[in-house]
Amino acid sequence: MKLFNIWTITKKNLNQMKRDVRMIGLSIFAPILVTALFGSVFGGDITNIKVIVINNDNNFEDNISTQISDVVALDPKIQYNITFDPNIARVAVNNNYSQAAIIFPSLFTENLLLGKETQIELYVSYENPDLAEYIISLFQISYTQVLETYTGGSNFSVLIFPVHEGIPGPLPEFINVSLCNNDIGWTKGKLSDEILKILDENGKLKLIFSNDLNHSETLVEKGEIRAILIFSENFTYEMLTKKEINLQVKLDGAEPQSCLVIMSLLTSSLVEAFSDEFDKSMFNINEYYFNNPDSTEKPIKSITYFTPAILCFIVFFFSFLLTMLAFLRERNQGTMERILTSPLTRGEIILGYILSHSILSIVQATSVILTTFLIFGAQIEYTVLSLIQAYLIIYLVVIGALGIGIFLSTLAKTEFQILQFIPLVIIPFMLLSGVWAPIETLPDWLQPISQFIPLTYANQAMRDILLRKESFLDVPIALIILLTFAVMMIALGIIKLDKKLK
Amino acid sequence: MELAIEAIGITKKFGGHGKGPFKKPIVEALKNVDFKVKSGENYCLLGPNGSGKTTLIRCVLGLLEGEGSIKLLGYDIPKQRNKIIQKIGYMPQETSLYSDLSVKETLQFFARIFGLKNREHRNKAIETILDVLKLKEWQNMIVENLSGGMKRRLSLASSLVHEPELILLDEPTVGVDPKLRLTFWDYFNELNKKGATILTTTHVMDEAEKSHIIGFMRDGRLIAEGSIDELKKRIPKYRKLTVKTTIENTESIGSLISKECDLEVVPSQFKIEVFYDDNSMLEPILELIKNETKIQEIITTEPNLEDIFIHFSNKKEGSIDK
Numbered sequence: 001m002k003l004f005n006i007w008t009i010t011k012k013n014l015n016q017m018k019r020d021v022r023m024i025g026l027s028i029f030a031p032i033l034v035t036a037l038f039g040s041v042f043g044g045d046i047t048n049i050k051v052i053v054i055n056n057d058n059n060f061e062d063n064i065s066t067q068i069s070d071v072v073a074l075d076p077k078i079q080y081n082i083t084f085d086p087n088i089a090r091v092a093v094n095n096n097y098s099q100a101a102i103i104f105p106s107l108f109t110e111n112l113l114l115g116k117e118t119q120i121e122l123y124v125s126y127e128n129p130d131l132a133e134y135i136i137s138l139f140q141i142s143y144t145q146v147l148e149t150y151t152g153g154s155n156f157s158v159l160i161f162p163v164h165e166g167i168p169g170p171l172p173e174f175i176n177v178s179l180c181n182n183d184i185g186w187t188k189g190k191l192s193d194e195i196l197k198i199l200d201e202n203g204k205l206k207l208i209f210s211n212d213l214n215h216s217e218t219l220v221e222k223g224e225i226r227a228i229l230i231f232s233e234n235f236t237y238e239m240l241t242k243k244e245i246n247l248q249v250k251l252d253g254a255e256p257q258s259c260l261v262i263m264s265l266l267t268s269s270l271v272e273a274f275s276d277e278f279d280k281s282m283f284n285i286n287e288y289y290f291n292n293p294d295s296t297e298k299p300i301k302s303i304t305y306f307t308p309a310i311l312c313f314i315v316f317f318f319s320f321l322l323t324m325l326a327f328l329r330e331r332n333q334g335t336m337e338r339i340l341t342s343p344l345t346r347g348e349i350i351l352g353y354i355l356s357h358s359i360l361s362i363v364q365a366t367s368v369i370l371t372t373f374l375i376f377g378a379q380i381e382y383t384v385l386s387l388i389q390a391y392l393i394i395y396l397v398v399i400g401a402l403g404i405g406i407f408l409s410t411l412a413k414t415e416f417q418i419l420q421f422i423p424l425v426i427i428p429f430m431l432l433s434g435v436w437a438p439i440e441t442l443p444d445w446l447q448p449i450s451q452f453i454p455l456t457y458a459n460q461a462m463r464d465i466l467l468r469k470e471s472f473l474d475v476p477i478a479l480i481i482l483l484t485f486a487v488m489m490i491a492l493g494i495i496k497l498d499k500k501l502k
Numbered sequence: 503m504e505l506a507i508e509a510i511g512i513t514k515k516f517g518g519h520g521k522g523p524f525k526k527p528i529v530e531a532l533k534n535v536d537f538k539v540k541s542g543e544n545y546c547l548l549g550p551n552g553s554g555k556t557t558l559i560r561c562v563l564g565l566l567e568g569e570g571s572i573k574l575l576g577y578d579i580p581k582q583r584n585k586i587i588q589k590i591g592y593m594p595q596e597t598s599l600y601s602d603l604s605v606k607e608t609l610q611f612f613a614r615i616f617g618l619k620n621r622e623h624r625n626k627a628i629e630t631i632l633d634v635l636k637l638k639e640w641q642n643m644i645v646e647n648l649s650g651g652m653k654r655r656l657s658l659a660s661s662l663v664h665e666p667e668l669i670l671l672d673e674p675t676v677g678v679d680p681k682l683r684l685t686f687w688d689y690f691n692e693l694n695k696k697g698a699t700i701l702t703t704t705h706v707m708d709e710a711e712k713s714h715i716i717g718f719m720r721d722g723r724l725i726a727e728g729s730i731d732e733l734k735k736r737i738p739k740y741r742k743l744t745v746k747t748t749i750e751n752t753e754s755i756g757s758l759i760s761k762e763c764d765l766e767v768v769p770s771q772f773k774i775e776v777f778y779d780d781n782s783m784l785e786p787i788l789e790l791i792k793n794e795t796k797i798q799e800i801i802t803t804e805p806n807l808e809d810i811f812i813h814f815s816n817k818k819e820g821s822i823d824k
């Protein structure tokens with residue numbers, strides 16, 4: 001193994017890259033484009049939710065229905081229209097012109113104030129279940145807030161009509177939530193248990209009971225648990241005496257999608273648990289988000305969430321593809337025949353390639369980091385140490401990608417056959433490694449598969465380091481797996497690069 | 503004398519993998535070939551396309567694995583290849599160059615991988631080879647933009663830049679114009695005089711004559727080898743009578759002569775060739791021809807390489823003729 005020989009290969013590759021202006025451009029701008037697309041397409045930051053309000057309740061100046069609609073509209077994500085024809089609304093939801101429709105019956109305010117029975121209809125599109133949950137809980141919170149001021153009747157119900165139900169979406173299978181239940185109860189028993197029962201029956205959250213708040217907080221900060229629900233000592237007491245529901249939730253802000261799911265599950269179970277009380281009580285959910293350097297009131301932006309994974313994915317994708325193409329070219333243009341009859345060893349060839357490709361990957365990674373940071377305002381606080389560790393992970397990813405690339409290039413004879421590896425390797429790697437949604441949102445049967453994809457561990461480690469400010473010491477298993485994978489792939493590449501023509 | 507190449511009992515088969523209808527047919531590209539090249543020789547393997555020349559060179563270099571034992575410069579291939587690999591220069595049949603490097607970068611790369619570590623030494627070697635192969639004025643040009651002949655020269659330069667002792671050139675003059683061909687051969691002879699062992703392959707007869715030793719290949723066998731003079735002498739009937747006729751088809755006359763006089767005859771269009779060793783045979787042959795057609799022209803010559811090749815090819819089977 002001679003440095004001189006390794007550098008010879010690297011230098012040749014760099015000379016080739018330097019000529020290929022298009023490739024240089026592509027390797028710098030493609031990551032920027034991908035980042036921008038990821039950020040806007042899978043943004044997760046829900047905006048422009050179209051909600052139609054059909055208000056037939058029109059015999060008062062200051063309708064309660066209008067007040068409720070106004071509160072709903074306060075949410076910046078909601079864009080709402082008012083119409084008077086319920087059919088238009090239903091059609092709109094059916095055809096996805098609108099995500100939801102709220103229908104207030106005539107005499108709604110009057111009946112409510114007189115304590116007569118009345119009913120609101122809510123049509124919600126379940127095409128995006130997360131969004132549906134969000135709309136429902138937003139609506140529940142809104143009317144609860146408005147009705148707090150009216151001590152009158154509570155004789156009304158909400159009928160929810162799910163539209164487009166059953167279309168599979170990324171619904172979480174299990175989210176680990178820790179629970180600190182300090183509620184000592186009151187004569188009637190513990191009201192907190194009722195909420196927990198509903199949450200438990202729902203099955204999406206895996207509740208872990210704990211009394212050690214500090215420990216739970218570290219676990220959330222490290223991303224091992226997504227949230228802590230904290231019921232205070234006086235939870236039942238305050239509820240029964242002051243009509244106040246005080247609840248504290250501490251969440252892992254580094255997983256915005258899980259946070260959204262947890263919050264909507266929580267509000268809907270609160271409403272369900274206290275359906276006969278809610279209009280008289282005041283909800284007071286105190287949210288606290290860890291791992292968001294900007295604010296403790298909300299989770300990180302989705303672009304922040306994507307950045308670490310895009311880093312790994314882009315670098316993997318390009319190294320893999322370019323290695324396959326480069327080795328195929330060496331073989332097809334006959335230069336491999338010359339190299340194989342030269343004193344170069346296989347190890348030197350591979351190391352030379354690793355070096356040139358990692359230079360390329362570092363350029364790409366830097367372009368992703370700069371774009372997300374400067375243009376899209378990713379909330380990541382980079383330190384010298386975290387950057388070094390991030391680049392080391394990238395290095396491991398490059399090595400692994402190179403090994404698979406060399407191996408698979410021997411199975412292809414033409415560039416066209418290389419293209420066929422994209423759906424075989426790239427797409428599963430992209431979808432199953434948790435690039436834009438946490439692994440826990442994958443269907444049950446896919447989750448074990450993602451455990452076999454090395455990029456999963458790279459994404460995890462990268463998120464832990466960049467978003468949760470952890471270090472290599474906190475992610476030993478991911479590192480060992482990545483390292484083993486890299487070594488195995490290189491070994492495979494070396495075997496395939498046997499000093500013979502095939 | 504020392505042997506630069508010693509290959510014994512080389513057999514190489516391609517194909518044969520796959521099952522049922524997908525089974526690839528087995529091609530036996532080399533059939534138990536014994537092949538030796540002495541140090542300092544200028545050897546040319548001559549044979550039609552597909553006769554196994556490239557396969558033999560690749561086997562000798564250890565690029566392909568076959569049966570048999572191979573020694574290069576006294577070392578076992580592939581086991582001890584590392585010991586002598588730096589002393590070997592190989593030019594593959596197809597122009598194998600990086601199309602996106604410049605001429606100079608290409609030579610830098612190949613000089614470096616063949617161990618020219620000292621920068622001054624390396625640059626000097628590159629200058630020299632650029633001069634010899636007249637590539638100097640193109641040295642900054644990208645390979646992609648070179649003409650076919652220039653690419654060929656660069657391919658040759660890439661194989662020779664490290665001044666190898668043993669030079670293996672697979673069809674070095676394919677696609678090269680006649681003038682440049684001569685330059686190439688002069689250069690090979692010069693290198694040979696300086697002590698390099700050279701092995702070339704070709705499918706063109708007059709090319710082979712430029713080498714000292716010629717080996718005939720056909721259907722995966724080395725059917726004869728030696729210098730041209732030796733080979734000529736090995737043909738028992740080594741004079742050739744060519745008679746031009748007025749009839750086109752000379753097949754029947756041919757078979758008549760070969761039956762009556764027991765001689766090797768090659769009939770062709772408006773022409774018939776007879777190999778003989780005794781001048782007294784001329785009379786009866788011409789007599790036989792005259793009976794069938796009008797004679798236009800009579801020439802007697804020594805046989806050329808082509809004739810020798812045909813002679814050895816017609817000899818059925820048998821191992822190498824020495």
Ligand SMILES: Nc1ncnc2c1ncn2[C@@H]1O[C@H](COP(=O)(O)OP(=O)(O)O)[C@@H](O)[C@H]1O
Pocket residue numbers: 502516517529530531549550551552553554555556557558
């Ligand atoms: N990689 C290969 N796979 C299958 N058959 C091959 C391969 N290489 C050569 N052959 C076959 O071996 C025979 C000899 O080929 P080759 O050595 O290239 O001949 P030459 O160089 O004399 O033209 C041919 O029949 C050719 O088809």
Ligand SMILES: [Mg+2]
Pocket residue numbers: 552555556557595672673
């Ligand atoms: Mg050939």
